[in-house]
Amino acid sequence: GQSLEQPSEVTAVEGAIVQINCTYQTSGFYGLSWYQQHDGGAPTFLSYNALDGLEETGRFSSFLSRSDSYGYLLLQELQMKDSASYFCAVKASGNTGKLIFGQGTTLQVKP
Amino acid sequence: SQTIHQWPATLVQPVGSPLSLECTVEGTSNPNLYWYRQAAGRGLQLLFYSVGIGQISSEVPQNLSASRPQDRQFILSSKKLLLSDSGFYLCAWARSNQPQHFGDGTRLSIL
Numbered sequence: 001g002q003s004l005e006q007p008s009e010v011t012a013v014e015g016a017i018v019q020i021n022c023t024y025q026t027s028g029f030y031g032l033s034w035y036q037q038h039d040g041g042a043p044t045f046l047s048y049n050a051l052d053g054l055e056e057t058g059r060f061s062s063f064l065s066r067s068d069s070y071g072y073l074l075l076q077e078l079q080m081k082d083s084a085s086y087f088c089a090v091k092a093s094g095n096t097g098k099l100i101f102g103q104g105t106t107l108q109v110k111p
Numbered sequence: 112s113q114t115i116h117q118w119p120a121t122l123v124q125p126v127g128s129p130l131s132l133e134c135t136v137e138g139t140s141n142p143n144l145y146w147y148r149q150a151a152g153r154g155l156q157l158l159f160y161s162v163g164i165g166q167i168s169s170e171v172p173q174n175l176s177a178s179r180p181q182d183r184q185f186i187l188s189s190k191k192l193l194l195s196d197s198g199f200y201l202c203a204w205a206r207s208n209q210p211q212h213f214g215d216g217t218r219l220s221i222l
Contacts, residue, residue, distance in 0.1 A: 004154075033210060042201060042213040043155070087154060096162055097143050097205045098170075101154040 002026045004102035006088055011108045012078055020073045020105045022088035030091040032064050032071045033099065038084045046073070046086075075107070083109045113138035117202050117214035125222055130175075130189040132217050134202030137183065142204040144185040145211060146177055149199040161185060197221045 004024045012018040022032065031050035035043035047055055049064035049071060061074040075082055085106050089099040114137045124130060136142050143162050147155040157170045159177035167177050174193050178186045185202055199218050203211040 042215050045210040045212065048210055089155075095207065096160055096168070097145075097207065097209075097211065098157060098160060099145075099155075099211060100157070101147075103154040104152075 002090075002092070002100050004088055004090060004100060006086075006102040006105045008103070009106045009108070011110065013110050014078055014080060016078050017074065017076050018078060018107065020075075020086050020088075020107070022071050022073075022102055024069050024071075024088070024090050024100075024102075026090045026092050026100055028092040028094075029066065029069075030094050032062070033089045033091065034060075034062055034073045035087045035089060035101075036084050037087065037104070043087060048091075050091075078109050080109050080111065083107060113204070113212070115202060115204055115212060115214040117200075117217055119217060120215060121218045121220075123220045123222060124192050126194055127191050130187070130192050130196070130219070132187040132200055132202075132219075134185045134187075134214055135183055136185075136204045139183070139204070139206060141182060142206060144179060145203040145205075146185065146187050147201045147203065147213075149201060149216075151199075155201065159187070192221050194221050 006022045033048045034046040037043040047062040054063045059076045064071040085104040087104045089101045092098045117134045145160045146158045149155050161179045201216045202214040205211040
């Protein structure tokens with residue numbers, strides 16, 4: 001089967017750093033994406049890793065280790081507006097771009 | 112720039128009624144198009160994807176169908192809705208090797 005595992009909930013305080021892990025088991029792998037979704041809203045793209053290593057975009061970074069089937073999203077200098085659900089998603093096909101999503105991690109940022 | 116439109120935003124339908132949700136993309140040509148369903152508090156489940164006009168692939172057996180009558184138009188349909196069809200339906204588009212971008216979604220309630 002195909003599965004992605006990520007923690008269901010994470011809580012942190014404003015200004016802190018939080019890491020959301022994702023492990024995956026899929027029949028095809030072309031990259032790992034991260035999406036943010038606020039309550040009632042649509043998912044918005046955060047980052048994508050096709051190769052091993054760290055990708056940095058402002059306060060957010062994403063890491064991938066293909067040999068370990070593992071990645072994480074790192075959020076620094078947390079702000080209240082970062083409270084949302086975060087989904088990892090495996091790109092399972094090169095030509096169709098199909099994504100397989102994890103169940104999401106709800107991040108609650110406290111003052 | 113590219114934009115994606117989904118409508119309606121909210122829909123309440125009785126069991127057994129038909130359904131038609133529409134998604135259109137502007138500012139790009141020959142995009143890959145996707146329909147997802149999201150249950151409350153859960154991840155996104157890919158329902159259908161399309162790599163071109165008239166080309167539809169179904170990911171899960173269900174009560175729904177999809178069509179792509181024009182390059183940038185993707186329609187999700189049902190002849191008779193079931194209670195289990197309730198959920199948040201999201202359309203997404205992507206160019207090859209680029210991230211998927213989501214519409215604002217349709218929240219469907221079946222009574």
